[in-house]
Amino acid sequence: MLNLAREVMVSYAFIERNFNLLKRYLNWEILFFTYSIVNALTIGLIMVERGSSEDVLYLVIGALIWGFLSIMMREVSDAITWERWEGTIEYTFIAPIHRVTHLVGSCLFAILYGLLRTGVVLSIMPLFFGNYVDLSNSNWLTMMCVITISSLSFIGIGLMAAIFPLLSPEKGQAATGILQSILLLISGVYYEIDVLPVWLQPFSKISPATYTLRSIRAAMLDNASIASQKQNLLLLLIIGLITIPFGFYIFHQGEKYAKRVGRLKRSG
Amino acid sequence: MSSDVVVLNQVVKHFYRKKRLPRNRDLSGIQQFASSFKNYKEVVKAVDGISFQVKSGQIYGILGANGSGKSTLIRLISTLLLPDSGQVNVFGYDVVKNSYLVRQMINRVSVEAAFFKRLSAEENLVYTARLYGIPVMEARRKAEHILNKLGFDSKRMHEGMEDLSRGMQQKVAIARALLTSPMLLLLDEPTTGLDPTSKRDVQSFINDVRHQQDTVVLLTTHDMVEAEKLCDQIAIIDNGKIICEGTVKELKLLISQTEVTLEDVFIQLTGKTLSEE
Ligand SMILES: Nc1ncnc2c1ncn2[C@@H]1O[C@H](COP(=O)(O)OP(=O)(O)OP(=O)(O)O)[C@@H](O)[C@H]1O
Ligand SMILES: [Mg+2]
Numbered sequence: 001m002l003n004l005a006r007e008v009m010v011s012y013a014f015i016e017r018n019f020n021l022l023k024r025y026l027n028w029e030i031l032f033f034t035y036s037i038v039n040a041l042t043i044g045l046i047m048v049e050r051g052s053s054e055d056v057l058y059l060v061i062g063a064l065i066w067g068f069l070s071i072m073m074r075e076v077s078d079a080i081t082w083e084r085w086e087g088t089i090e091y092t093f094i095a096p097i098h099r100v101t102h103l104v105g106s107c108l109f110a111i112l113y114g115l116l117r118t119g120v121v122l123s124i125m126p127l128f129f130g131n132y133v134d135l136s137n138s139n140w141l142t143m144m145c146v147i148t149i150s151s152l153s154f155i156g157i158g159l160m161a162a163i164f165p166l167l168s169p170e171k172g173q174a175a176t177g178i179l180q181s182i183l184l185l186i187s188g189v190y191y192e193i194d195v196l197p198v199w200l201q202p203f204s205k206i207s208p209a210t211y212t213l214r215s216i217r218a219a220m221l222d223n224a225s226i227a228s229q230k231q232n233l234l235l236l237l238i239i240g241l242i243t244i245p246f247g248f249y250i251f252h253q254g255e256k257y258a259k260r261v262g263r264l265k266r267s268g
Numbered sequence: 269m270s271s272d273v274v275v276l277n278q279v280v281k282h283f284y285r286k287k288r289l290p291r292n293r294d295l296s297g298i299q300q301f302a303s304s305f306k307n308y309k310e311v312v313k314a315v316d317g318i319s320f321q322v323k324s325g326q327i328y329g330i331l332g333a334n335g336s337g338k339s340t341l342i343r344l345i346s347t348l349l350l351p352d353s354g355q356v357n358v359f360g361y362d363v364v365k366n367s368y369l370v371r372q373m374i375n376r377v378s379v380e381a382a383f384f385k386r387l388s389a390e391e392n393l394v395y396t397a398r399l400y401g402i403p404v405m406e407a408r409r410k411a412e413h414i415l416n417k418l419g420f421d422s423k424r425m426h427e428g429m430e431d432l433s434r435g436m437q438q439k440v441a442i443a444r445a446l447l448t449s450p451m452l453l454l455l456d457e458p459t460t461g462l463d464p465t466s467k468r469d470v471q472s473f474i475n476d477v478r479h480q481q482d483t484v485v486l487l488t489t490h491d492m493v494e495a496e497k498l499c500d501q502i503a504i505i506d507n508g509k510i511i512c513e514g515t516v517k518e519l520k521l522l523i524s525q526t527e528v529t530l531e532d533v534f535i536q537l538t539g540k541t542l543s544e545e
Contacts, residue, residue: 006401009398010398010399010401012398013395013399015390015399016394016395016398017384017387017395018392020384020387020395021384021386021387022385024386024428025386085381086383086384086385087380088382088384089384090343090348090376090378090382091382091396091444092399093348094346094347094348094371094374094375094376095345095371095396095398095399095400096368096370096371096372096399096400147514216330256350259347259348259349259350260349260350261283261284262283262340262343262349264348264349265348267380268285
């Protein structure tokens with residue numbers, strides 16, 4: 001049924017389009033990149049001269065990984081919001097493409113863009129923390145492995161969040177933002193989750209970001225091997241395998257609902 | 269296969285509009301405050317039991333005043349809205365059950381040309397080409413050809429859409445739809461807001477398309493002259509219902525034997541005058 005080569009070509013439409021948009025809104029991109037860099041720096045600098053080298057790295061990892069995961073989580077939803085503002089959503093929906101292909105294209109862009117932005121921020125860090133942070137005890141392979149697997153769960157969450165702007169562009173953006181900030185609070189991005197009130201801690205346990213950050217810190221600070229992190233990795237994989245199909249499913253339901261009540265567009 | 273390209277059978281689409289009640293002076297302050305949060309739903313019968321057939325080789329026109337349900341009808345046929353009841357078939361396929369197949373055969377141009385505003389016409393068209401699996405080089409050639417025929421200066425293909433006039437944008441929108449070689453072309457007021465020259469460009473292009481490519485055209489308009497010029501068959505709709513259907517000649521005969529314009533027919537049958545035009 002699915003002609004894979006064709007679907008891959010079609011999904012490229014979204015990647016190319018989004019990179020074109022990025023070029024045309026370069027001033028915004030400069031702002032986002034600047035903000036990401038400054039954010040990671042200011043958070044890391046809190047600990048310089050106050051804590052150990054590990055403490056600085058602990059915070060910088062939080063900023064970088066959270067930045068990356070946020071992009072995974074937001075990008076698909078933002079792409080839908082964008083199309084709603086421009087009014088092009090009806091044209092994308094009328095095209096003979098499978099929704100899965102459409103969403104996979106958006107997710108692939110999110111991954112590329114997330115890697116690009118995080119990579120740029122990462123490359124600036126040595127200028128500021130070069131002789132302060134010690135990476136000799138870091139296991140990059142484990143880190144990459146954790147990032148790859150955890151991306152799955154965040155893409156799944158992103159797909160679910162994309163239903164919000166489908167139903168209402170303004171409210172949708174707000175809803176995605178709220179979801180994102182709650183995850184920031186509960187996932188131990190800059191602290192261990194045991195400092196949270198006890199009633200909040202169970203929520204931390206269902207956030208994939210919690211396991212991602214734990215394993216990445218273990219890899220970067222304590223040279224943890226992939227095998228030693230297999231429990232977290234397995235959990236992340238399971239969360240990803242649940243959230244992605246579920247994300248597709250509820251997006252599909254949202255689309256049906258929008259077409260039933262006339263939410264896509266009413267003027268014209 | 270029968271010659272029916274589009275078949276609508278008792279199609280109904282209602283919308284629910286939220287409506288706040290007017291202030292009631294008899295209520296106390298708190299009651300008033302509470303009642304201001306209550307929304308009352310009002311039913312809008314946008315399409316209210318419409319049936320018609322469009323035959324192959326036709327340009328079928330739907331005439332109606334503002335809010336009569338034209339765009340809703342077009343969206344129902346183009347899978348962007350799901351009908352509450354009734355069936356819509358395109359080339360024998362149900363638009364709800366076989367949405368993917370139907371979408372391969374159709375395209376639509378709406379009143380407002382929606383594009384990625386900062387992207388150029390070319391970038392917008394390449395995006396469409398990729399969605400439809402058309403090789404980019406071929407799409408570029410085709411788009412240029414169509415735009416030339418529409419009187420669009422192809423040098424401006426590389427300017428941002430937001431820098432083009434409304435008429436030019438509409439021409440790019442038509443190129444976007446034709447690029448994909450649809451067997452059924454849905455045109456929702458394609459010439460509204462265009463100057464007389466652009467209007468003529470677009471109209472003669474629509475005529476060409478029908479003759480040269482065998483594309484069936486379903487067109488909505490509230491321009492009587494346009495309908496008379498282009499359409500083989502016309503349905504006049506009002507409040508979501510078809511009030512009459514036929515060729516221009518038949519419609520004219522319907523109200524009188526003497527020389528009348530299509531506009532006279534419209535006004536007599538709907539009791540409405542047409543906006544601006
Ligand atoms: N998505 C929607 N949600 C709620 N109401 C809608 C929606 N789309 C259309 N309507 C309502 O349905 C009725 C018919 O609208 P429609 O856009 O189909 O009319 P139209 O004939 O295209 O008008 P126009 O000539 O102004 O374009 C209107 O009362 C409109 O307000
Ligand atoms: Mg309309």
